[in-house]
């Protein structure tokens with residue numbers, strides 16, 4: 001079978017980490033006899049420089065014509081002075097909407113060998129941490145109507161948080177399906193004591209939950225969820241929440257692992273289409289120096305194999321190779337804790353060789 | 356001078372912790388020759404039981420006629436099945452709006468003796484942690500228009516996040532004034548890469564900041580702020596943010612101290628009027644057993660002396676007494692780490708005796 005992948009190398013360390021992830025993917029192709037086709041497209045800062053637009057129409061079209069998208073990272077100080085709606089990060093919002101990527105999966109896991117890197121005390125993450133934040137990605141206040149108006153306290157600006165039953169149903173189903181393959185617990189996060197949209201959210205999630213009698217459903221207010229992630233993150237299996245709460249909580253969850261350079265993400269549409277990218281940013285300060293950790297992107301490719309191509313054996317292979325890499329004591333600069341480290345390229349080579 | 360204080364004992368452990376705080380306040384009165392008058396009023400669950408309403412008009416009137424409000428905590432399982440807008444917590448929103456309490460100050464500090472209780476590694480909070488979250492409390496999505504509508508994905512519910520220049524100006528001024536008395540750094544938290552209301556927020560905060568040339572102003576996206584609070588909270592002095600982001604971040608900040616039973620809060624109106632309450636909730640599971648930690652409420656009374664009555668010597672006295680209490684090794688059950696502890700009442704007695 002042929003697999004068409006649109007590739008946005010992006011800005012900063014994006015090109016470097018994507019190169020290594022493709023190296024690993026090609027090794028998988030060799031081993032299993034798959035052919036991966038890469039359609040390189042521009043988005044973000046690189047697209048602004050080349051075309052004046054952060055998300056050229058071509059890019060969207062080619063992504064739509066592919067089976068999946070692999071994205072490095074976008075943005076950097078070079079484009080910081082552009083107005084909000086012309087900045088590189090806008091390309092992300094544009095891609096999510098244009099491609100219908102309503103479900104953002106962000107695993108936050110602690111690798112045994114890297115447990116020391118967590119800012120949390122050892123006893124709190126003792127025995128490992130493995131949670132997934134399922135964030136709604138094409139609705140809510142990100143895409144609601146926004147504007148300005150006059151008030152008696154001066155000019156004002158507003159943004160509308162809105163959720164429909166259909167939107168909540170489909171993201172809840174993703175969360176429950178995921179929980180069925182994991183530890184059968186879903187924690188839905190909202191602010192139902194204040195927000196009308198959260199009350200709808202809570203009601204619909206409970207309705208969807210009825211189809212999953214084996215899965216335990218818990219509701220948590222977002223303020224409490226932000227506390228519990230620090231106090232006792234191991235209580236969670238799958239967290240499901242709105243676009244804005246998911247933005248905040250998934251970043252908090254990433255941070256408690258202490259190894260953000262290791263964390264992949266998937267943004268899925270209906271069907272098998274998905275966009276895959278590392279959780280970390282474009283890190284312009286270390287770009288082009290062979291210092292970046294490509295593992296988050298390599299693990300994003302594993303997610304692509306699992307969710308879009310349904311090649312779970314191949315995905316397991318990559319995840320195993322990363323574990324072996326760590327177990328053998330190899331470290332990139334961000335996770336070496338002051339000890340010896342190897343470069344971006346060498347990390348890709350090593351992981352590919354372990355497949 | 357006479358000081359009129361409206362007192363909402365509230366539910367759960369509310370009455371117990373308020374009793375001890377008043378004990379301490381009376382000791383201050385004795386020492387300095389002040390007379391504090393207490394106007395006991397009902398709000399929350401106790402008000403629902405007595406009057407059918409969580410916030411009787413009488414309560415609002417008496418609060419308005421007082422110089423300050425002292426509140427224990429509201430809510431509990433007894434009222435959990437009531438519809439959203441009749442629940443005890445609604446009284447808080449009602450009081451905030453009716454009394455114009457637009458500025459919520461939530462200090463998150465680690466007491467030397469209790470540093471071990473933090474879920475964060477010792478090196479992260481080494482040397483102490485002392486930040487204040489300044490949360491806008493009468494605007495934003497909490498009080499914006501909300502409702503339901505039809506969409507092509509089914510029935511939907513919405514809430515409007517909105518900020519006017521006037522609202523942002525006054526909360527920013529509170530934050531900068533606070534920073535001037537502290538370490539001269541303000542971090543404004545928003546989501547200006549997505550929200551129109553955040554772009555207005557960021558612009559107005561910068562304008563206000565021009566009047567405080569000595570104060571360093573930094574802008575952070577809310578997702579990044581949620582990470583930084585875990586990664587390196589000591590970088591912060593004063594954080595200022597919207598109602599909903601402040602709800603999330605102030606709870607996260609409380610949690611990283613590990614001693615939520617120690618943390619006070621103030622909600623201020625224009626002028627000197629304020630409402631003072633502990634950050635913790637009503638803890639129904641330990642209510643009425645002399646197990647609750649009254650220190651958060653005692654420190655809330657210290658904030659009342661400082662902000663509403665401008666009695667800073669008296670406020671210092673209370674804070675000193677709490678420090679002495681801890682230094683002498685006294686602990687309530689929540690902070691005793693399995694060692695010996697004393698009760699709610701004995702804690703109040705002891706702290707009063709140290710004044």
Ligand SMILES: CC(C)[C@H](C(=O)O)[C@@H](O)C(=O)O
Pocket residue numbers: 089092093247548549578
């Ligand atoms: C860059 C920004 C618009 C984006 C978001 O808020 O969704 C980012 O924070 C993320 O989480 O992918």
Ligand SMILES: CC(C)[C@H](C(=O)O)[C@@H](O)C(=O)O
Pocket residue numbers: 193194223444447448602
């Ligand atoms: C009870 C709830 C409405 C309230 C809020 O969200 O403001 C609480 O979480 C708080 O922070 O005081």
